[in-house]
Amino acid sequence: MKRCNSFNINKKEIDFVQTLMCGQIFSYKQFENKILVLSGDKQAEVFEFENFYKITTDDIEYFKNFFDLKNDYEKIKQKLILQGGEILAKAIEFGRGIRILKQDLLEVIVSFVFSANNNIKRITASLFELRNKYGTKLNDNFSAFPTLKQLGKINEIEFKKLGAGYRSAQLVKLITQLEELELKNLEKLDTEELRKKLISLSGIGPKVADCILLFGFARIDVFPVDTWIKKVFNLYYGKSDNINQIRKILIDKFGELSGYAQQYLFYYQRSCLKV
């Protein structure tokens, strides 16, 4: 094992509980004295102190970028409050320590296909089992996210055993499609073209594509609309059951900052206003 290093960060800069629990990532685990964060084949441990966090990892630069620590969120929040009104101001106050993670692309794609019409608890359990059954071992308890080659060996029945249900056939097809694609080449596409390309893949529709764009490609000009965002929209911004219409209205409202607004609203709605 490589030598472990660490860095500290002030609690004013980020709240790891909020950032990890706001729904953008499934591969983390809270222990009594630390949080373990997994991304692809990398891992970090977060220890909380009175005024700062200590992050221990063998790839400091990766996780400084992963946690988006160089981005100025105070400026983003000020602009968002002007555009989003009272409800967004409340959501930002509630989730003030959130940052949008820059995650491993393959892991985001596969994870959010699992997420379709599913709940976070089940999704998380399935994905940890996917890691442990098919990924390279990191230690006694956790494994790396499977590589594309490792994913290619999983058949439909094995996906069902992971709890993927009717998404199993979609996943098998998706992985063969990904094997014929060069993911890195997609980054040069603009957001709209990339979105169409993603939607053409098996198991990926409008909402999952938007999550992949936001969390895997760092495209902030998208607004994933799920059941929770539908509720927020109909409570505070308008009346519609049409996801595409809701999405257009919200992107129109928040523009280049849509992804940030979406995350604050999602976390606020899911945490506070559970009925």
Added chain:
DNA sequence: AGCCAGGGACTCC
């Protein structure tokens, strides 16, 4: 028992 969960594919018109 029925509805919900970070929806998508398929089938009709």
Added chain:
DNA sequence: GGAGTCCATGGC
């Protein structure tokens, strides 16, 4: 290109 319907699975 929009509206309906079906799709596994576990929690409530």
